[in-house]
Amino acid sequence: MLIDIKDLYKIYHEGQESEVRALDGVTLQIDRGEFVAIIGQSGSGKSTLMNILGCLDIPTYGDYHLDGTDVTELTDKQLAHIRNKQIGFIFQGYNLIPALNARENVELPLIYQGVGMGQRHDRALEALERVDMADRAGHIPSEMSGGQQQRVAIARAIAARPPIIMADEPTGALDSKTGRQVLEILHSLHADGTTIILITHDNGIAATAERIVRLSDGKIVADGTREEVGL
């Protein structure tokens, strides 16, 4: 079991009148090599779930084992290592660093891994080639279209060859054609054995996943194939 969470809660303003249960007792297992889409309306808790799965946030209560490791027990430094080596993030807003060009952005996770310069260059270019952006390696984000920026962001996510890719509304800011291109890249990564966790509110995109998890008010209300979930 790659991801194993049990009775996960994320509660804001606990005990106060304004208490919000973003996650309200979530239990979920994801196997290595799965392509899982997490869907739900906005406010359903799907982004909170991804942040916790990606070790960007910590749960209020609950267990989270990632590849057998109890993540809730880890230090800041160990969490940073997990984010660096195990997980590649793709965000809705691309989140490239504006001052760095495409290649430098893609190199970032490798820099934090301590990969030497020559190898870093090669691996960054390789990742850019994978998303068909090698010819834009020297461009800074403001010189690229949204779709191009998202492809660079994907290259950055895969540069360190993590076993898991987490994508939070990766097509949300893109038109449907470029959105499909991004989705195709995710599927080809999946075909290579990468575990993909895709968060979306777009049922059409979710329908391409082999497993769909539907969240509502912080709880899992459906989990299964497209047919089982009813898409």
Add this chain to the structure above:
Amino acid sequence: MNFTQAFKMAAKSISANKGRSALTMLGVIIGLAAVIILVSYAQGQNMAMRAYYESMGTNTINVSASSYRGDVDIGGALYDYCLQLDDLVVGVSPTGYLYSDPTIKFGSKTISRQWQSMGGGAMMSTGQYPNLILGNDKYGLCNDYVIAQGRDLSYLDVEKESKVCVLGSAVAEELFGFADPVDKTITVNGTPFRVIGVYESKSGTINVGGGEDAQWIKDSINRQDYIILFPSTMTRLFNNNQPIDQYIIKAKDAEALKEVTTLVNGFLAGFISQDNGYYYIDNPTNYQNEQAEADKLQQRFLGGIAAISLLVGGIGIMNIMLVTVTERTREIGIRKAIGAERKSIIVQFLIEAAMICGIGGIFGILAGYLGTLIVGKMSFQTILLPSAGITVGAFLISVALGIVFGLYPAVKASGLQPVEALRAD
């Protein structure tokens, strides 16, 4: 992440925000330039004062002693007493002045006292007239004169009342130009004196440097080149055989000088009472010490001003770094999401701050050099340059400023939860 990489990142981020980086550097530049100029100014001034005291001779005391009736040979007694202290005293010489202002001639060249009526019967001396001194074979040694040509007075010159003299470099130049004065004969009120030697110029060997008082110090040192030294026994010829009542004693070192001062004081106290005469011991070292105290005070004061200007610069850096952190919260979130450790974020921001300060420091040093040159030229008419110590120190201070004042924003930045940082606009 290694340091080279962190440096590259810092350079990238500084060049991405050129305007803001330049403004931050400006604070450091002004602060450092102020420090360098102020400290150099103080040092320049102190250098001039030290040169002045050096020119007066080191480790010496001046003794004035006289008996009212002129019946006690204080000079002879003091001289003999000092000879007994030969493990402490290097030399002792009378310092006598002529009562009249004789006319000095060589060939067609004449040096004489020029007077000008000031009205109402008052007269004022105009132009330069040399210091005519009666001394012995140790006078040059005691006053730190060095023979350039010929020889100094000898014991025999004094004993035999030889009509010889040693010229200061300025007198030699005025009377002889570029010709060799040694063994030429000058006349003093018609009496022939053979020139046996010429002293080296003091103004040539002592570095006055800069200072508010540089001009009068230079004048004072130049005046020391404008002397003629005669054997002390010439008092018979010039001063009606009046005993010389001033002496200069040169001790081996500063420690010996203290002892000599005490001993001579005791000796003279036993020799002269209030009824039959007076004595006075003047120790230039005292002035020197007072001056050193004053210098320290001034340096502390200027240092305080400089420290304040640096502090203001440092707070400017902290302010900018805080703004930078706020502005780049999202970037910090991205970096943390990608796997940057807290340490990497701290190091990155610290290096950035240190780099801004370091670059600002280099420009500040350049500005400081330029300012020091201008101040030196304007205030002291000399080329004044900051010392290497100040330069290196100033640079280290500027880098340290960056690290100290960059620390708070850096720690603040690194402590953010990635998800919170990513939420920032």
